[in-house]
Amino acid sequence: MNRSRTRAALGALCSVGLACLIWEGFARSGLFAPALAPSLTLIVSALGRMVLSGAMLWHALYTLYRVLFGFVLASAVGVFIGILMGRFRRVERFFVPLVSVLMPIPSLAWVPVFILWFGLGNAATIALVFYAATFPAIFNTWTGVRSVNRLWIRSAEAMGADERALFQKVVLPGSLPFVIAGLRQAFARAWIAVVGGEMIAATNWGLGWVIFDSKEFLNTDVMMASLAVIGIIGFTFERLIFQTIEQRTVSRWGMVKTVRG
Amino acid sequence: MRRALIPFVEAVLPFVVVGILWQAFALLGPFPPRLFPGVETIFSTFVRLVAKGILPIHALSTLLRLILAFSLAGLLGVALGIIMGRYRWAEDFFLPLTSIGNPIPGLAYAPLFVLWFGLGNLPAVLLVAFAAAFPIVLNTWTGVKAVKEIWIRAAQAMGAQDRQLFWKVVLPGALPYVLTGLRLGLARAWRVLVAVEMLTSVRLGLGWLIFGAREFLNTDVMLAGIAVIGLVGFLLEKLVFQKLEQLTLVRWGMMEA
Amino acid sequence: MHQIELRNIALEYASTENHVTALQDVSFSVEASEFLCVVGQSGCGKTTMLNIVAGFLKPTKGEILIGGKAVTGKGLDRGVVFQDFAQLFPWRTAQRNVEFGLEMKGISKEERAEIALRFLKLVNLEKFARSYPHELSGGMQQRVAIARALAYNPAVLLMDEPFAALDALTREEMQRFLVDVWRETKKTVIYVTHNVAEAVYLADRIIVFSPHPGTVKAQVKIALPRPRDTLSVEFLNYQKEVVYHIVERK
Ligand SMILES: Nc1ncnc2c1ncn2[C@@H]1O[C@H](COP(=O)(O)OP(=O)(O)OP(=O)(O)O)[C@@H](O)[C@H]1O
Ligand SMILES: [Mg+2]
Numbered sequence: 116m117n118r119s120r121t122r123a124a125l126g127a128l129c130s131v132g133l134a135c136l137i138w139e140g141f142a143r144s145g146l147f148a149p150a151l152a153p154s155l156t157l158i159v160s161a162l163g164r165m166v167l168s169g170a171m172l173w174h175a176l177y178t179l180y181r182v183l184f185g186f187v188l189a190s191a192v193g194v195f196i197g198i199l200m201g202r203f204r205r206v207e208r209f210f211v212p213l214v215s216v217l218m219p220i221p222s223l224a225w226v227p228v229f230i231l232w233f234g235l236g237n238a239a240t241i242a243l244v245f246y247a248a249t250f251p252a253i254f255n256t257w258t259g260v261r262s263v264n265r266l267w268i269r270s271a272e273a274m275g276a277d278e279r280a281l282f283q284k285v286v287l288p289g290s291l292p293f294v295i296a297g298l299r300q301a302f303a304r305a306w307i308a309v310v311g312g313e314m315i316a317a318t319n320w321g322l323g324w325v326i327f328d329s330k331e332f333l334n335t336d337v338m339m340a341s342l343a344v345i346g347i348i349g350f351t352f353e354r355l356i357f358q359t360i361e362q363r364t365v366s367r368w369g370m371v372k373t374v375r376g
Numbered sequence: 377m378r379r380a381l382i383p384f385v386e387a388v389l390p391f392v393v394v395g396i397l398w399q400a401f402a403l404l405g406p407f408p409p410r411l412f413p414g415v416e417t418i419f420s421t422f423v424r425l426v427a428k429g430i431l432p433i434h435a436l437s438t439l440l441r442l443i444l445a446f447s448l449a450g451l452l453g454v455a456l457g458i459i460m461g462r463y464r465w466a467e468d469f470f471l472p473l474t475s476i477g478n479p480i481p482g483l484a485y486a487p488l489f490v491l492w493f494g495l496g497n498l499p500a501v502l503l504v505a506f507a508a509a510f511p512i513v514l515n516t517w518t519g520v521k522a523v524k525e526i527w528i529r530a531a532q533a534m535g536a537q538d539r540q541l542f543w544k545v546v547l548p549g550a551l552p553y554v555l556t557g558l559r560l561g562l563a564r565a566w567r568v569l570v571a572v573e574m575l576t577s578v579r580l581g582l583g584w585l586i587f588g589a590r591e592f593l594n595t596d597v598m599l600a601g602i603a604v605i606g607l608v609g610f611l612l613e614k615l616v617f618q619k620l621e622q623l624t625l626v627r628w629g630m631m632e633a
Numbered sequence: 634m635h636q637i638e639l640r641n642i643a644l645e646y647a648s649t650e651n652h653v654t655a656l657q658d659v660s661f662s663v664e665a666s667e668f669l670c671v672v673g674q675s676g677c678g679k680t681t682m683l684n685i686v687a688g689f690l691k692p693t694k695g696e697i698l699i700g701g702k703a704v705t706g707k708g709l710d711r712g713v714v715f716q717d718f719a720q721l722f723p724w725r726t727a728q729r730n731v732e733f734g735l736e737m738k739g740i741s742k743e744e745r746a747e748i749a750l751r752f753l754k755l756v757n758l759e760k761f762a763r764s765y766p767h768e769l770s771g772g773m774q775q776r777v778a779i780a781r782a783l784a785y786n787p788a789v790l791l792m793d794e795p796f797a798a799l800d801a802l803t804r805e806e807m808q809r810f811l812v813d814v815w816r817e818t819k820k821t822v823i824y825v826t827h828n829v830a831e832a833v834y835l836a837d838r839i840i841v842f843s844p845h846p847g848t849v850k851a852q853v854k855i856a857l858p859r860p861r862d863t864l865s866v867e868f869l870n871y872q873k874e875v876v877y878h879i880v881e882r883k
Binding site: 126127129130131133134151208209210212213215216217218219220221222223224225226227228230231232303304306307310311314315322323326327329330333335338339341342345346349350352353 | 386387389390391393394407411412468469470471472473475476477479480481482483484485486487488490491492566567568569570571574575582583586587589590593595598599601602605606609610612613
């Protein structure tokens with residue numbers, strides 16, 4: 116297990132290295148102006164400069180603040196509504212039509228409206244993240260609660276579980292695979308929304324804003340450096356946080372198989 | 377008669393409730409009507425824009441762009457996924473890159489694509505195709521890898537050559553995954569497209585319509601545009617995604633049996 | 634007084650399309666510490682009957698008495714074991730699964746662990762207390778389910794084809810094992826199966842159901858000493874008799 120993991124990591128390193136080499140050759144071939152295709156040295160030095168000056172840290176913190184604020188809010192609201200929908204027919208009947216109409220609207224379509232309502236800055240971006248993340252959380256939780264195995268409920272009832280115990284000890288853990296999958300999807304959407312939102316609606320801070328702003332001055336190196344940071348943060352959440360939660364819970368219980376790759 | 381009415385009422389009721397809340401907020405809330413128009417204003421703007429043909433033409437351009445980008449992503453994505461599944465070197469090289477690239481929001485590349493390809497349709501279509509390709513590649517690869525060794529052995533024992541093996545065993549075996557990948561890819565393309573239209577300043581398109589309306593504080597136009605976006609998304613969901621899902625589910629069922 | 638008594642039980646499944654009379658006029662009783670098997674063709678209402686006794690379904694007509702008192706719902710006096718392995722909670726270890734009913738009773742943590750371990754020992758699984766269900770074989774999972782149903786000490790054990798999904802060797806072992814557990818714990822058991830040999834091996838008495846609608850058709854007392862020899866002439870004669878009741882036309 117551990118050995119194959121190190122081998123996979125080494126392989127990934129090699130392939131990334133090779134891709135970098137190819138890019139370097141392309142950048143230095145002179146086919147494009149360095150402003151459009153900066154070499155690795157330029158990108159790395161831009162990254163180093165921004166990290167050392169502390170600017171990159173602030174941009175990343177702003178983005179993280181917005182995305183986490185919206186995501187946590189959306190998770191709480193989404194899981195709550197999803198559970199109610201799964202448990203009560205009336206709530207389900209009320210929300211299903213709304214969710215199925217609102218969910219296919221890409222969150223970024225709301226950017227111009229939110230800018231008008233909340234102004235440029237944090238509020239509009241957080242609202243956007245909230246919109247993007249709520250629906251996957253609702254939808255997956257609802258599915259999860261409905262698909263809790265009937266036998267578990269019957270067994271628990273036979274052993275004397277009341278409504279509350281049934282909910283806490285059976286429905287909640289039983290629907291956890293779906294809830295986790297939902298939050299994972301919600302975070303992926305939130306991450307897209309925050310970057311897109313910052314490009315259009317942010318002022319002065321945030322990783323999305325840096326990228327958009329550097330277009331004006333043809334700072335392709337800064338752009339690429341920020342892209343790398345966006346990738347690293349997204350990857351960290353996806354792999355380190357969600358995958359760990361999943362491995363500790365639902366895959367430990369044999370309820371899902373973790374897919375690697 | 378009454379029986380037929382009940383589901384209809386049930387489906388409409390939530391929208392009536394939300395409509396009433398919206399209207400109350402428009403009348404009593406802190407926003408001026410310009411920023412938070414009432415339901416009747418949005419509706420009349422919607423009708424006006426449809427009658428003038430403005431909404432349909434924007435919607436049509438968006439759809440066209442979606443089809444173009446998705447076809448591109450589908451063709452290249454499936455091809456790359458299959459190559460990765462069949463050849464070790466391709467897997468070793470591309471798999472880490474696609475896994476790392478997958479969680480990066482495609483939209484983040486928008487300024488880069490604009491620098492490289494200018495404004496307009498070309499960067500929009502390329503970027504949407506690029507973003508949509510990731511789930512297609514990864515799922516196709518998984519599908520090819522999931523083709524069972526015994527099927528291949530059995531086919532070889534019955535005299536199948538490389539080509540036949542590919543067309544008659546590998547491809548059908550991987551199909552459920554490929555369809556899943558296409559479904560995810562199309563969904564992603566749809567979500568990215570509207571924002572990309574705002575950033576690449578295409579002439580026609582729902583994203584641009586909404587974004588342009590900002591200049592003149594035409595909130596009613598924006599909301600009418602969003603309504604169309606919702607409608608198109610809803611139809612995509614009902615007519616395309618669910619069909620694809622049924623197809624994949626049926627296939628899964630066959631594989632389980 | 635009988636431990637369990639069913640009086641004129643009837644049940645109709647009413648779906649929008651058609652009504653199925655699953656049970657009609659079912660009456661029988663079970664004595665304390667008796668091992669009763671219920672056999673019958675597929676679809677004759679055995680599971681339905683068991684679900685009514687367990688309290689998961691309400692009968693359309695009739696009543697059920699347990700210990701002389703009429704009962705309508707679920708209760709801790711009856712433990713249930715299903716056919717499906719999936720009845721265990723995958724998010725709990727074997728021990729924590731067995732503890733569930735005790736938790737519901739509000740028993741303290743130490744005591745719970747001690748009781749759970751005792752019952753896991755009874756089913757020879759004390760070494761696997763910390764394993765999750767997916768790490769156990771099918772037979773082991775069913776043994777955990779039995780331990781779980783016994784742990785909170787119900788007087789009655791209701792079992793719906795608990796070994797049907799096991800391979801023949803494991804099933805035989807589990808049957809021997811169940812008889813041992815039953816003798817040790819002195820539970821009243823209602824055991825549903827459609828395997829006649831299994832019923833003759835396990836039961837003090839066998840009730841034969843006939844289908845459409847499900848009713849009690851015959852009762853056979855098995856007067857054989859335990860452990861029973863499945864190849865003896867008497868055993869085979871009982872088997873023949875039960876099969877004869879099942880296939881006989883009305
Ligand atoms: N939920 C239900 N809705 C409608 N009809 C049902 C339902 N469950 C069972 N039935 C019908 O009731 C009858 C008895 O079913 P039941 O499951 O009790 O049979 P069984 O004796 O346990 O069969 P098996 O040996 O196959 O498990 C069958 O004819 C079945 O079609
Ligand atoms: Mg049954």
